[in-house]
Amino acid sequence: MKGSRFHISRVGAWLITSLTVLIALAWVFPLCWGVISSLKPEDEVVRPYIELWPQTLTFDHYYTALTNSLIGLWYINSLVTAVGVTSITIFSSMLCGYAISQLNFPGRRYLYMLILACFMVPTQTLIINHFILMANMHLLNTWLGMILPQLVYYPVVIIVYKQFFDGVPKEFREAALMDNASEWRIFYRVYMPMNWGITTALAIVVFIWTWNNFLWPFLAATQNETMTVPVGITQVYNAFGVYIARRLAAAVLAALPVVLLYLFFQRQVTQAITLSAGIKG
Amino acid sequence: MSDIKLSNVSKTFGTVSVIDDLTLTVHSGEFLVLLGPSGSGKTTILRMIAGLETIDKGTLEIGGHRCESLPPGQRQVAMVFQNYALYPHMSVSGNMAFGLENIGLGKAEIAARIAAAAKLLEMTSLLERYPAQLSGGQRQRVAIGRAIVKQPKAFLFDEPLSNLDAALRVRTRVELAQLHQRLKSTVVYVTHDQTEAMTLADRVVVLNNRHVEQIGTPMEIYHRPATRFVAGFVGSPAMNFIQVKTKLNGKKIGIVAPSGKWIALPGASNIKGDVELGIRPESINIVDRDADATGQVKIIERLGERTLLHVQLDKGPLIIVQDSGLSKLNINSPVKLKFNVSQISLFGPDGKSSLRSAASK
Amino acid sequence: MISKAFKSYWFPLVLIVPFLAIYGLIFIYPTISMFVLSFTDAPLIGSGNFVGLSNYARLFHDPRLLVALWNTAYFVILSVIPGAAVALLIALAVQRLSGRLQAAVMALFFLPFIVPVSVVYLIWDWILNYQFGIGMHWLDALGIPRVPVFKTVTWFMPAVAIITIWWTCGFSLLVFLAGLRAIPAEIYEAAALDNASRWTTFRRITWPLLWPVTALVLTIQLILQLKIFDQVYLFSTGGRPNDTVVMVQYIFQMAFQDDHGGRAAAVAVTLFLIVIVVTLVEFQLLRLAGGAPKK
Numbered sequence: 001m002k003g004s005r006f007h008i009s010r011v012g013a014w015l016i017t018s019l020t021v022l023i024a025l026a027w028v029f030p031l032c033w034g035v036i037s038s039l040k041p042e043d044e045v046v047r048p049y050i051e052l053w054p055q056t057l058t059f060d061h062y063y064t065a066l067t068n069s070l071i072g073l074w075y076i077n078s079l080v081t082a083v084g085v086t087s088i089t090i091f092s093s094m095l096c097g098y099a100i101s102q103l104n105f106p107g108r109r110y111l112y113m114l115i116l117a118c119f120m121v122p123t124q125t126l127i128i129n130h131f132i133l134m135a136n137m138h139l140l141n142t143w144l145g146m147i148l149p150q151l152v153y154y155p156v157v158i159i160v161y162k163q164f165f166d167g168v169p170k171e172f173r174e175a176a177l178m179d180n181a182s183e184w185r186i187f188y189r190v191y192m193p194m195n196w197g198i199t200t201a202l203a204i205v206v207f208i209w210t211w212n213n214f215l216w217p218f219l220a221a222t223q224n225e226t227m228t229v230p231v232g233i234t235q236v237y238n239a240f241g242v243y244i245a246r247r248l249a250a251a252v253l254a255a256l257p258v259v260l261l262y263l264f265f266q267r268q269v270t271q272a273i274t275l276s277a278g279i280k281g
Numbered sequence: 282m283s284d285i286k287l288s289n290v291s292k293t294f295g296t297v298s299v300i301d302d303l304t305l306t307v308h309s310g311e312f313l314v315l316l317g318p319s320g321s322g323k324t325t326i327l328r329m330i331a332g333l334e335t336i337d338k339g340t341l342e343i344g345g346h347r348c349e350s351l352p353p354g355q356r357q358v359a360m361v362f363q364n365y366a367l368y369p370h371m372s373v374s375g376n377m378a379f380g381l382e383n384i385g386l387g388k389a390e391i392a393a394r395i396a397a398a399a400k401l402l403e404m405t406s407l408l409e410r411y412p413a414q415l416s417g418g419q420r421q422r423v424a425i426g427r428a429i430v431k432q433p434k435a436f437l438f439d440e441p442l443s444n445l446d447a448a449l450r451v452r453t454r455v456e457l458a459q460l461h462q463r464l465k466s467t468v469v470y471v472t473h474d475q476t477e478a479m480t481l482a483d484r485v486v487v488l489n490n491r492h493v494e495q496i497g498t499p500m501e502i503y504h505r506p507a508t509r510f511v512a513g514f515v516g517s518p519a520m521n522f523i524q525v526k527t528k529l530n531g532k533k534i535g536i537v538a539p540s541g542k543w544i545a546l547p548g549a550s551n552i553k554g555d556v557e558l559g560i561r562p563e564s565i566n567i568v569d570r571d572a573d574a575t576g577q578v579k580i581i582e583r584l585g586e587r588t589l590l591h592v593q594l595d596k597g598p599l600i601i602v603q604d605s606g607l608s609k610l611n612i613n614s615p616v617k618l619k620f621n622v623s624q625i626s627l628f629g630p631d632g633k634s635s636l637r638s639a640a641s642k
Numbered sequence: 643m644i645s646k647a648f649k650s651y652w653f654p655l656v657l658i659v660p661f662l663a664i665y666g667l668i669f670i671y672p673t674i675s676m677f678v679l680s681f682t683d684a685p686l687i688g689s690g691n692f693v694g695l696s697n698y699a700r701l702f703h704d705p706r707l708l709v710a711l712w713n714t715a716y717f718v719i720l721s722v723i724p725g726a727a728v729a730l731l732i733a734l735a736v737q738r739l740s741g742r743l744q745a746a747v748m749a750l751f752f753l754p755f756i757v758p759v760s761v762v763y764l765i766w767d768w769i770l771n772y773q774f775g776i777g778m779h780w781l782d783a784l785g786i787p788r789v790p791v792f793k794t795v796t797w798f799m800p801a802v803a804i805i806t807i808w809w810t811c812g813f814s815l816l817v818f819l820a821g822l823r824a825i826p827a828e829i830y831e832a833a834a835l836d837n838a839s840r841w842t843t844f845r846r847i848t849w850p851l852l853w854p855v856t857a858l859v860l861t862i863q864l865i866l867q868l869k870i871f872d873q874v875y876l877f878s879t880g881g882r883p884n885d886t887v888v889m890v891q892y893i894f895q896m897a898f899q900d901d902h903g904g905r906a907a908a909v910a911v912t913l914f915l916i917v918i919v920v921t922l923v924e925f926q927l928l929r930l931a932g933g934a935p936k937k
Binding site for chain 1: 651653654655656657658660661664665667668669671672673675676679686687732735736738739743745747748749750751752753754756757758759760761763764765766768769771773774776779808811813816817820858862865868869871872876890893894897898903906907910911913914917918921922
Binding site for chain 2: 169171172174175176177178179180181182185189190193194
């Protein structure tokens, strides 16, 4: 018995589904392997054969990573930086996006075109001058110096907000005008409360992205103490040397916060990314 | 309650004139309906009164105060939007309170007004709910409540019934009429539905393509339409139009009916040549002899209390004739028709009526 | 007159000032100073003398620049189109699933994207570790001689490209999924009634309707990979950094390791212009090819 040319047979469908699941599991395997390896004692890790599960499960490496390195400091730096970038970006983008969408002022179109144009600009090329600027302002190795150049990702967020506010029916604004609300009240009490969902989504995505950022924190932190987590774990060899399992444990610790954030807020992350891609280009 | 006076009001979008030299007065306590198809300008006029569109030339007076340059909230008018525009994140009472908070009323006063409006509209139990939890009809009531608590000088309605299903629309129409009687408010109401206009209005302004075709009471625009547009737009089923020629018989003026008969039209003046005769289905009688027109029944619509016959005239177009509910006619039956002369309208080539039918009331 | 304008527009002004201030500081000003710097011979920190276009002239004779350009182009070729193809295939497979299973499978494919690049580096450096990496054992099983992947020039880029595809697939996957979901089910039903085979359906219905999304993914990936730095830099530690250098890395080396601020700025400007030109050209090409991405 053959299925029709369009519908593959039941068996075929089941096969493809299983294949998809298998590939998905294989896809995530490298991450699992990293975790597994970090739970093995160092001598087990470097055996000439492969063991898929630790013979001796040990959390020692995590303990060492947490106590013998500056990872605590790095965590704080990462946290402050990520929170700083996220809050500044979200706050000013929301205001700007609202202004472009709802308010009338001269130069409005030019501002929007300016923001769109900034999309195309490769921000990595600005690293030299960011460094010089931060150095001249004596902000290297400070939180502010870490935060400021990472704000170049404004354009996407502003445009997402603008499109969101564009999508709100004009009648709300008109009703509020007839309700004698001032411009500030219209924003604060009518439009802003409507966008908590999208704000949460954007905030989480910006946070994750900032946490993971490598290039600028790498340049801005010339001392070990001021590094962020992703930079620290690759740059500071002395703490780990050739201790592979220990390095992997540090890697897991580095990734853990954002992975947890994603797993909790999977829906929001997905939403934010599809929104931001929907508007690019 | 106040009156609203628009005097020589004009509005342009760029170089396109959208409203040209409009003068219109809404009397205090009157229910005025702006009726017309999409694009006729009715919503623009409403929004100009509200302040949501600018008035480029001319003046607007509300209750004697000049308002054309005042911002929307300060004209003391309240608007009920087509899609209600209820703030989704505020409760019903929050929605109603918002406008009052913005002008600085005290909490006690606000609560009192909300309670009174809720009682009037029978929605006291809904006060703590959120718009998403309400049905369409309930949301509309909240929108009206929000307008009432402002104690405005006039109410502006922008097609408020168009989002309701048919049965709800009829019920709500009745409620709106009752509300108007109780509050004796000045109302400007925009709609494209001529049934709403006929049943709710004290006066109707019929608009087409951004100018005023006729202003009058519902009966006036129904029985004495000033232009062909009004005649065809108001009334369902629509008025029949038949091309006829005028003819003098001695000193009397009249027209030649499709059957060849000459019909005297006293009261006609200045008509010449070809005109269009307008007659409503209910003003045509089915007779045995002395017909003004003859034809054959092509389609029958039996509605129960009346029957609509689509008759193909022998010397004329397809027209609709109303017969009793128990009409015995069938498809392809021949019919003889007589026009009720007092109900005839005549329209010249410019579309304007050159004869008002003698029907009074 | 100005004060009157100010009075009526003070509110929007307040709203956009935070953005403008920050953006002026970290975007407009550095861009301008980058251009200015490229005309000097300054070191990284400190001032230098105006040298006109000589930095740019030097670029024409700079062999390392050519290497960087080639490596960047090579990397782009290896990662953009294959990456989009892989993401599309996975999207087609995932789209067939539904409910919890689909959400779970999506999460699995997306998870690598959440992980910071340095974690990706540490894990894959370990997997492809010449002596003990599990990747080497797979090569053994396939009978292929072991290769110290990141220390050879031949295998460096392909390996980094494949790892990058693995890492960033989740993003393109999401976008493709959204695009596929936007195609109404009825169209597929109509195709079935029209007796279309799977391949015909894909080629004549899915692909054309999905084209704007595909173009979008290609554009985003292209722009992103032209600016690649992180993984290339990390994986080239202990390897052959001069042979596997990419453009941004070259800028980094020249500015931060060789301390030639002005010359590095010239390279930066070059990359800046290349990216803009490539973006514009690619945008036009895609639009001509049939359906520009939505704006």
